[in-house]
Amino acid sequence: MATSDLKADYTLKQIQITPSASATQNACKLCAPLGASLVFKGIRGAVPLLHGSQGCSTYIRRYLISHYKEPVDIACSNFGEQTAVFGGGVNLKLALENICRQYDPALIGVATTCLSETIGDDVPMFIKQYLATQPEESVPPIVHASTPSYQGSHMDGFHRAVRATVETLARERTATEPARVNLFPGMLSPADIRHLKEMTAAFGLTAMVLPDYSQTLDGGLWESYQRIPGGGTPVEEIAKAGDAAASVELGHTLARAGEGAATLLEQRFGVRAARLGFPMGIRATDAWLQVLADISGRPIPELFKEQRGRLLDTLVDGHKHVNTVRAALYGEEDLVAGLACFLTEIGIHPVVCASGGQSRQLTKTLQALVPAAWHEEMTVLEAADFAAIETAVATARPDLIIGHSKGYAMARRLDIPLVRVGFPIHDRMGGSRLLHVGYEGAMALFDRIANALIEQRQDGSEVGYTYM
DSSP: OOGGGGGSSOOOEEEOOOOSSSSOSSBSSOOHHHHHHHHHTTBTTEEEEEESOHHHHHHHHHHHHHHHOSOOOOEEOOOOHHHHHHOSHHHHHHHHHHHHHHHOOSEEEEEEOHHHHHTTOOHHHHHHHHHHTSOGGGSOOEEEEOOOGGGOOHHHHHHHHHHHHHHHHOOOOOOOEEEEEEEEOOSOOHHHHHHHHHHHHTTTOEEEESSOOTTTTSOOOOSSOOSSOSOSBOHHHHHTGGGEEEEEEEOGGGGSTTOSHHHHHHHHHOOEEEEEOOOBSHHHHHHHHHHHHHHHTOOOOHHHHHHHHHHHHHHHHHHHHHTTOEEEEESSHHHHHHHHHHHHHTTOEEEEEEOSOOOSOHHHHHHHHSOGGGGGGOEEESSOBHHHHHHHHHHHOOSEEEEOGGGHHHHHHHTOOEEEOSSOOOSSSOGGGOOOSHHHHHHHHHHHHHHHHHHHHHHTOSSOOOOO
């Protein structure tokens, strides 16, 4: 998109939500400790520990297991009525002791819940007191992330846990390793993370990926039960984050100053930071590969040029099925932004873009990604629930809805096909194996979108045509 297009006299319609009830109706977000737990599941040998009530850990386990189809252990300090009154210090110390004895973890990630935050538990002090009573060699590193859900969504908890992990573990810089890069991919699928690692390795770079749950939440069949699944980024690799030549942070909402792990490493150790959106589609993947080329000093491998060519051929082949189609998008802000960028490349107009996130970055980001001529017909919902989203979608009447499984009831009521992406996907198989990033991810997503539209037209046809 030309720079001049961004200066056109158009403004996005940003809906100010006036709730019709005193509470959120079917939130388009999940709780902050869930995001933190997902990060800790991406560290080798780590055990997530929620400081709060047992219901919080049960709810998060249920959501993660349903999407990833893998066993997920999340410890809990098990608040009760007495704990809520007198504080949870004793419970937290007992939980830490139990985890060390039963799991022998490489790291314990402590995420706070609404209850422990509301009563004002001083978790850093509790951890410090616990460590003071234990032999140093017998206790693994303990990372604390403050994650009350009333201060944000699961994405806020995710990013806070990534930053807290780096802040806790990263050691003083020793020597810059030119072939080493820190990759903070954001909340993508295990398939996406695997593909990003493959793309990074193709440039001769060694990536420290945080988090990396590509094996822990999408691994092979076990011969016997494993308390802590194999895989994940080793603690010692995270400790060397300050020695990297650069950090690459994916996600538009992390553009806020000082909130990302890459910013922390840049400020503390002088590690160069590159920030860009999810590499979804042609332009975004081009930018991602160029960053890797700049860091490595190598040209873009021929492999990716071939993949780009196949993607372009795919888009030409299927252009007639998607051109001028209108779509509604919802989910995490970074995912919605990445999808909107890709859809504009293939001729689909995003007429509703919605998220439960509250970064206040979504509207500005979409304004830069979507052609200015389309702004007038696009409605952006920030901090929205599904009651507001359904109202906007019913008004816009798009041809397609793209988002996770929580929008299925809306899509069914409105009789609009739903293409499932993001988290959670509870009513279909393979949510953890969906590929969205890179040229190959764009091809896979394009096929799913085009086929959903073809299927709807085919089913609605009187003759049910069988050849295109």
